[in-house]
Amino acid sequence: MKKILFLCLLIYFSNANEINNSLNNNHNSVITIVKEVLGKDTQEHIIKKIVYELSSYLSKIDTKLLKNKQIIMNLSSTIKESVKTNQSLTLLLVKREQQRAVDLLEIEQLKKEQIKSTDVDFKVMIEEAEKALNNYNSKKYQKVLASYRENKKHKELIKNIATTHYLSAKNYAGDFYFDKAKKEINKAVALDDTNGDYAGWYGLILFNLAEYGDALEYLEKSLKIRVAIGDKSGEGATLNNIATIYQARGDLTKALEYLE
Secondary structure, eight states: OGGGGGGGGGGTSSSHHHHHHHHHHOHHHHHHHHHHHHOTTSOHHHHHHHHHHHHTTGGGOOGGGGGOHHHHHHHHHHHHHHHHHTOOHHHHHHHHHHHHHHHHHHHHHHHHHHHTOOOHHHHHHHHHHHHHHHTTOHHHHHHHHHHHHHHHHHHHHHHHHHHHHHHHHHHHHHTTOHHHHHHHHHHHHHHOTTOHHHHHHHHHHHHHTTOHHHHHHHHHHHHHHHHHHTOHHHHHHHHHHHHHHHHHTTOHHHHHHHHO
């Protein structure tokens, strides 16, 4: 992070060579640049303070970072924050450097977890968070993580509600209250249409209500989900249930096809 202090200079010079030459030739160039960032009406003692802190790091700049406009914007924002809050620019940058070090350790751990995860949203979050860190933007990094975690909590809540409706539907079906079971399983599927169990049970409940066409639709959907996740046991049970519906409709050839 220390190395990026020099990035603000790029705002006023066309390339790194011009920046370095200007600073080496004339200390007043630094003063001019700081005035451009903070405004010409900024008090002189504030200008001197920022110039001093900025100059302390000029020889440590990695000029490769100068090509990143987002980093430049972040640094410019830090300088303005320093003046607005009357905090040391050096202290602010040290704090951000320390936070970035923590964030880098965290993102590496998250990347290890992501390798074993099938959560697409998790993968997208990792990519966005890492991009923010590459731009030295810890605030955005934290925002990306917070947004993902909040969304995950919401999804888990929805999942729990769906499970409640699913279990209620099974209980009603077990007591032969298929109309009530249908209402409950419909709510479960509406909340989570990627669950093979929900779709499968919807099909069975509809079968018991003699709604064979809709029952087949949901059982076929359940079958696709089970095949996609490699659920061989569930796949076999669903094929058997589909065959039962064709048998009930008198289509024994089709029933045999699914049984085979």
